[in-house]
Amino acid sequence: MSNNRLRIAIQKSGRLADESIQLLKTCGIKFTFSKQTLIAHSDNFDIDMLRVRDDDIPGLVMDGVVDLGIVGENVLVETQLTRQKLSSPAEYQKIKVLNFGECRLSIATPSEQEYTGIESLNNARIATSYPYLLKQYMNSKGLTVQDCELKGSVEVAPRAGLADAICDLVSTGATLAANGLVEQDVIFHSKACLIQSATITDEYKLNLIEKILSRIDGVMQANE
Ligand code: PRP
Ligand code: ZN
Ligand code: MG
Structure with missing residues (x-):
């Protein structure tokens, strides 16, 4: 070979x-x-x-x-x-x-949900395809996170009642907007x-x- x-x-x-x-x-x-x-x-x-x-x-x-x-x-x-x-x-x-x-990995929350900073997501369930990057970020802030690993359809997880927030790639922001999500914290630039x-x-x-x-x-x- x-x-x-x-x-x-x-x-x-x-x-x-x-x-x-x-x-x-x-x-x-x-x-x-x-x-x-x-x-x-x-x-x-x-x-x-x-x-x-x-x-x-x-x-x-x-x-x-x-x-x-x-x-x-x-x-x-x-x-x-x-x-x-x-x-x-x-x-x-x-x-x-x-x-x-070029894109960024960001935490986003449902638009109807109040957001007062990353601390408000301590121990929350956050849907993502990037569990290690997410965990690293949360831990660096002294926070923990509950796993909700999805390879796709991450953006529908909050509405489906699977998670409180998501952590996904954002490029134009169209996917977030279409799913009623608001970008809150950028955790990684790529x-x-x-x-x-x-x-x-x-x-x-x-x-x-x-x-x-x-x-x-x-x-x-x-x-x-
Ligand atoms: C990413 C992400 C969203 C989309 C966001 O998927 O999962 O679906 O791009 O882009 P937007 O902000 O311009 O709407 P991508 O196709 O990069 O990767 P994947 O298919 O490997 O998840
Ligand atoms: Zn992929
Ligand atoms: Mg995708």
Whole structure:
């Protein structure tokens, strides 16, 4: 299975998907994904692109299954905290913060509910896909939180009577507004970033990564 081709994991669908592909193409890497394929082989570089769920990207890099990944810092840090708790490999190198995928992880409460500050949510049940980031934030304020972990539909949890508040990603704020929620505390700022496996020793791959990185720098400078 092992060969010299560099493997890059990108998000299959979602906020980062299109811009991740765009960035790699603008760097001059030629490849095409057909509709349902997981992997695309570049014609002009020894590079394979893998399309997976964003949540899987940090782990694939930390386990050395792929060499590089483009992922949001939110998913990255949550995975790192989860893995540290489980004593699983959690090493990686963040080699570039990219200029897209900007969002924030925020606590939001129902608009009809009075909010007097984060202390008022002490020991509350807060729905989130980011339990470790949330717990870290609450603990840093000397507060505790009750778990309500949801991989999706987080924004409907308060109305459904599952939780008192939510902690979710906010980009435009449209999702919160549509669900009668008000953003209260920003707990984490996030952007897309390029991460590298901490275990690559192959000189050929390391050179290829250098080359990609300098092209990304060029693309980002041109876009400034
Ligand atoms: C996030 C979040 C909301 C949405 C907020 O999901 O869960 O659904 O974006 O964006 P808005 O403020 O512009 O309305 P995202 O698609 O980033 O990630 P996910 O599908 O992996 O949860
Ligand atoms: Zn996701
Ligand atoms: Mg979502």
